[in-house]
Amino acid sequence: MPELARTRPRDTGPAPVAVLVEGASDAGVVRLLCETRGLTESVATYQVRDMGGVTNVGHHLRALHSESDRDTGDGVRVLGLYDAPEERFVVRALRREGYDVGDARDLAGLGFVVCxxxxxxxxxRALGPERVETVLSELGELERFRAFQRQPQWRGRDRVEQLRRFAGTASGRKLVLARRLAEELTPATTPAALTALVDAIESAAAPR
Structure with missing residues (x-):
């Protein structure tokens, strides 16, 4: 696996960690879960980077290489969160940067976690439709969701699918809803992918 930069000397604290995520809602959730672990985001520990879409992963990897090249002492550990249907974009970008990546198992070994x-x-799915509807009610969105459910193309569909699609039907809703749902998570209900990512951030950002 190629190094993004030289390793920081042991007596200068932890190497910074860059966490690449697809969008603003992913970034908001990851930040919240890190905060619940007592992890403080900073240039000396970790930074969550909203890529503005998974197709931009190559651009962000190259930018991190460039930033590392300009710094003679600091290293950058790259972690990431991606969706299974978008795996090919992550694999392709990492290969172009010199990583020996074949499939999702290799991505996991590099610290890229899949939803x-x-x-x-x-x-x-972690919280269940009933709890999600309670959150929608608290946000004043439940009646809009009921109207969405009555639309011919969504009437009678699986409620998880309805909720998932509804989350993205208005500007800003996905970000607000995702963060609010994340606030409802407990260690027992946190999805395995998110637990794995926060574990990796905590480990990589820990003082050496």
């Missing part, structure tokens, strides 16, 4: 479908699906 089965996407983050919203993970959160909805």
């Amino acid at each position: 089965d479908r996407d983050l919203e699906d993970e959160l909805i």
